[in-house]
Amino acid sequence: MEDMYRMDKAMNAQQDTKISxxxxxxxxxxxxxxxxxxxxxxxxxxxAFIGPSGCGKSTFLRCINRMNDTIDIARVTGNILIDGExxxxxxxxxxxxxxxxxxxxxxxxxxxxSIYDNVAYGPKIHGLARNKSDLxxxxxxxxxxxxxxxxxxxRLLEPGTGLSGGQQQRLCIARAVATEPEVxxxxxxxxxxxxxxxxxxxxxxxxxxxxxxxxxxxxSMQQAARVSQKTAFFHLGNMVEYGVxxxxxxxxxxxxxxxxxxxxxx
Amino acid sequence: MSLTxxxxxxxxxxxxxxxxxxxxALSVSGGDIRHLASLPKQHGLNAIxxxxxxxxxxxxxxxxxxxxMEYRGAAPIWVPLGIMALALLGxxxxxxxxxxxxxxxxxxxxxxxxxxxxxxxxxIMTTVGIVFSMLFESINFFRQYSWTSFFFSTxxxxxxxxxxxxxxxxxxxxxxxxxxxxxAFAVPTGLFAAIYLSEYATPRIRSIAKPAIEILAGxxxxxxxxxxxxxxxxxxxxxxxxxxxxxxxxxSVMTAxxxxxxxxxxxxxxxxxxxxxxxxxxxxxxxxxxxxxxxETIRQVVVxxxxxxxxxxxxxxxxxxxxxxxxxxxxxxxxxRISLNPFEAMTTVTVKIVSQLxxxxxxxxxxxxxxxxxGLTLFVITLALNVLALYIVRRYREQYE
Ligand SMILES: Nc1ncnc2c1ncn2[C@@H]1O[C@H](COP(=O)(O)OP(=O)(O)OP(=O)(O)O)[C@@H](O)[C@H]1O
Ligand SMILES: [Mg+2]
Numbered sequence: 001m002e003d004m005y006r007m008d009k010a011m012n013a014q015q016d017t018k019i020s021x022x023x024x025x026x027x028x029x030x031x032x033x034x035x036x037x038x039x040x041x042x043x044x045x046x047x048a049f050i051g052p053s054g055c056g057k058s059t060f061l062r063c064i065n066r067m068n069d070t071i072d073i074a075r076v077t078g079n080i081l082i083d084g085e086x087x088x089x090x091x092x093x094x095x096x097x098x099x100x101x102x103x104x105x106x107x108x109x110x111x112x113x114s115i116y117d118n119v120a121y122g123p124k125i126h127g128l129a130r131n132k133s134d135l136x137x138x139x140x141x142x143x144x145x146x147x148x149x150x151x152x153x154x155r156l157l158e159p160g161t162g163l164s165g166g167q168q169q170r171l172c173i174a175r176a177v178a179t180e181p182e183v184x185x186x187x188x189x190x191x192x193x194x195x196x197x198x199x200x201x202x203x204x205x206x207x208x209x210x211x212x213x214x215x216x217x218x219x220s221m222q223q224a225a226r227v228s229q230k231t232a233f234f235h236l237g238n239m240v241e242y243g244v245x246x247x248x249x250x251x252x253x254x255x256x257x258x259x260x261x262x263x264x265x266x
Numbered sequence: 267m268s269l270t271x272x273x274x275x276x277x278x279x280x281x282x283x284x285x286x287x288x289x290x291a292l293s294v295s296g297g298d299i300r301h302l303a304s305l306p307k308q309h310g311l312n313a314i315x316x317x318x319x320x321x322x323x324x325x326x327x328x329x330x331x332x333x334x335m336e337y338r339g340a341a342p343i344w345v346p347l348g349i350m351a352l353a354l355l356g357x358x359x360x361x362x363x364x365x366x367x368x369x370x371x372x373x374x375x376x377x378x379x380x381x382x383x384x385x386x387x388x389x390i391m392t393t394v395g396i397v398f399s400m401l402f403e404s405i406n407f408f409r410q411y412s413w414t415s416f417f418f419s420t421x422x423x424x425x426x427x428x429x430x431x432x433x434x435x436x437x438x439x440x441x442x443x444x445x446x447x448x449x450a451f452a453v454p455t456g457l458f459a460a461i462y463l464s465e466y467a468t469p470r471i472r473s474i475a476k477p478a479i480e481i482l483a484g485x486x487x488x489x490x491x492x493x494x495x496x497x498x499x500x501x502x503x504x505x506x507x508x509x510x511x512x513x514x515x516x517x518s519v520m521t522a523x524x525x526x527x528x529x530x531x532x533x534x535x536x537x538x539x540x541x542x543x544x545x546x547x548x549x550x551x552x553x554x555x556x557x558x559x560x561x562e563t564i565r566q567v568v569v570x571x572x573x574x575x576x577x578x579x580x581x582x583x584x585x586x587x588x589x590x591x592x593x594x595x596x597x598x599x600x601x602x603r604i605s606l607n608p609f610e611a612m613t614t615v616t617v618k619i620v621s622q623l624x625x626x627x628x629x630x631x632x633x634x635x636x637x638x639x640x641g642l643t644l645f646v647i648t649l650a651l652n653v654l655a656l657y658i659v660r661r662y663r664e665q666y667e
Contacts (some may be wrong), residue, residue: 072469099557112571122556123564127267172552179556222428 018043018183018213019064024078025067026059033059035237036078041230046205046214048245051234052260057217058106060234061185064215065101066094068111099126102181104189108158108168110175115152118160118171119143122179124219138178145207146174147200165192173201177208184208186216190223202227217240221261225249233257268340269325272349276321279350283313283357290364292417304370309360312370316360321353324528329347356435383449400645402600403629403638411632416639424622424633432636434643436602440519440612441644444598445587447608453580455527463535464542465564476539485627487592494525494597508611515599517611522597526590537582541575542568574659581655585648591616615640 018042026034032055048058059068066087067076079086081100087097098121110118110252119139122128129135141158143149148170152163169192176184186205190198197249209213218224225245230251232242233254241248241257252258292299299306300373328345331337362368408416411432419433459479463472497514502524508514545568553563569576591614599611600621622637629635 015619065555067551067555070551095559097557105551105555106550107548108550111549111552111567115648121553121558125558125562167358175552175556201540226309 002062009024016043017041018082019032019215020061020081021060022061022064022079022081024076024080026056026063026250027075028071029073033237037239039232039239039242041213041215042213043077043213044209044211045230046216046228047230047232048123048223048228049215049232049234050221050260052242053219057234057235058187060239061103061187061215061217063234064183065098065103066092067098067103069094097142101180101183101185102176102179104169104173104176104186106187106191108165108172108192110163110168110171112159112161114157115143115160115163115171116156118176119175122175126179128179142174143171145177145204146170147197147204148174162212166194167199169193170197170201173204177204182212184212184214186214188217190221191219199224221249233260235260267347267541267622269328269349272321272325272346272353275350276318276353279353279357280314280317282483283317283361284603285312286357287313287364287370290361291370294365301366303367304372306376309364310369311368312363312374313357313360315374316356317353318356319381320356321349324349324352325533331364343546351382359619361385373634397642397645400642403592403635404642406630407632407639410635416636416648420571420604421522422618424636426631426633427643429632430633432632434615434640436604436615437615438643439604440594440602441517441588443608443612444523444614445584447519448466448526448587449580449584451527452534452583454532456583457538457576458536459531459535460542461569462566463562464539465568476536479532479535481530482534483536485529487529487590488596490525490529491592491596495594496519498525499597502609512607512609515609515611517597517599518609519598519612520608522594523608526593527585529590529593530587533586534579536577538572540574541572544575544661545571556577577658581651584651588644589615589616591620595620602657615644619644 009154017040019039021037021039024034024037025032037060049061062068063076063080064082064087068076074179076088078088080088082097082101085092111121113121116139120129120135120143123135123138126167138150140153143152147165149247151156151167152171162166163171169189173186173189183218190201193201202223205214216224216227228245230246231244231245233240233248233252233256235256241252241254243253248257250263287309288306291302291304291309295301298664328341332341344610363373375666385633416432416434418435419431420435421431421433422436423481424430424432463476463479467475495516499521502517502518502521503514506512506520509520549571550563553567554560556564594614594617600613600617601611602618603610603612605612619637619640622634622640630650
């Protein structure tokens, strides 16, 4: 029953497009890292990017919040629309864009600040809290959603860099959700996590889907199958196949997808 | 007999020992060096070290012993003979020890470790030696001059016929005042320059600007002093001090402080630049990815992460400022004075150390011995500064690593 309801909701939600990428190409100097990728990412859905290492998943993800701007040699062409607005337009302020499109990086990167300040960083910058107790509340809620509250509630003032790798990653997830983004980009968020924390993060992703659009890069097919409704398969800079997750995993159209998910390439 | 001959003999014996040990190693192994516990070259190294190190040590011991016993002239004949015998003994023993099972590598590593410990001991002993020499002379000084007037008198007027006032306070005041102005000028400028270079400048600008700033570090301080004397001093006097009614002295705390600040800029900026560059890019990405602007990222993430190193750089600059002499002599003059007016001539501890020790002096009067007390005070201050720096950096590390 519950499942039926969820499926239903997911199907309904898929009707409106949140992110629409058209003919996106990325070059690092002479290297052509993303080749003419077009994709429509729906609101209130989890979209998974899968593919062998070095195929450009992170690169494409970084286009969506214009993080590639920070790399001198990176050049992006094509258009990406979020809610119909072209974010590749030079007039769009990447700073405002990134407040709306949060990101969790492949490697945990907590700031050299206390756990509390790590999470409070975004809300403070964007003025989301009116006073201290407001901020306390935001921090606690974010840490709970990051599935790390119980572990750190007694040591909020200790440095975030003193946590274990998996705890750091969950702290970074909490930090990203604290700013209440509309889109959350997650680059292999679970690669440093144990199965319990992974399950908690997956639960969080499922919960976030109610209100946001989530894009997740993962090397785990099981994870992609568990959390996502749509899956895109990348190979050597091309987006080879994009569709409903169940279909990609049970009945892929492209032979490259087929051999990747059955473990023959990658 | 001089010690040149034993030195030559030691070198020759080491070379012979190395050759013999290697040959013997090859022959005991029966041509297959895999039978050896250590390679032939390690046996050779062990022979060199066993021949040279004890003999060299003996030479050093003799030099010290001769000095302490106030022995003058050439060493008696048994000294060089004994040293050469020691070298020969080392050679024979090490060559005899060569066998399939002898671990020459461990043995030579023990020798090398000994040498390294020796080197660090020399470094530490030199510091201790400096402190003691200052300490003895300072004690002499305090026998002749009361320490309360030295530390608490606000008068500095040495008088070589005796009856001087030797209060350190005016000198300390000048030192701290000038250093403060220098740092107040150099730290923000240097730090901002470093931030520009590492965060904003394009690689092309960086490749031009960084060396240009570092050229400042290569200028001898006497040249800065001349600059202070002929340019900055008169300029400050004509455009600031006189119109504003602060007096008409070209030598002033401000002149010396500003020029010293210029000298310190490359220090602060190039050290800070290296430290800021060492902050991982992923931290900047994390901040930018949350929608922080570039300046928010620098202020709230990059600089705090680099702070321990930056504090270290600042304190290093402070030590240089406190120890600087030439710029002060030419820029601030030699008048000991306590005043708040930055356009008045003042002077520092180091300048007075020099002036008390130049000219006709005998090293027994309080007027000359005071130099050592001044030096010791300066040493204690810089030491305290360094300890403080270590403490700050360590506390910061504990908090954030
Ligand atoms: N900063 C960069 N400079 C130059 N080339 C880069 C840069 N970042 C990525 N690349 C190149 O672009 C290609 C795609 O890299 P990307 O990081 O997007 O791969 P990925 O699919 O995320 O791989 P992984 O699964 O290992 O994280 C790779 O060939 C990589 O070498
Ligand atoms: Mg990646």
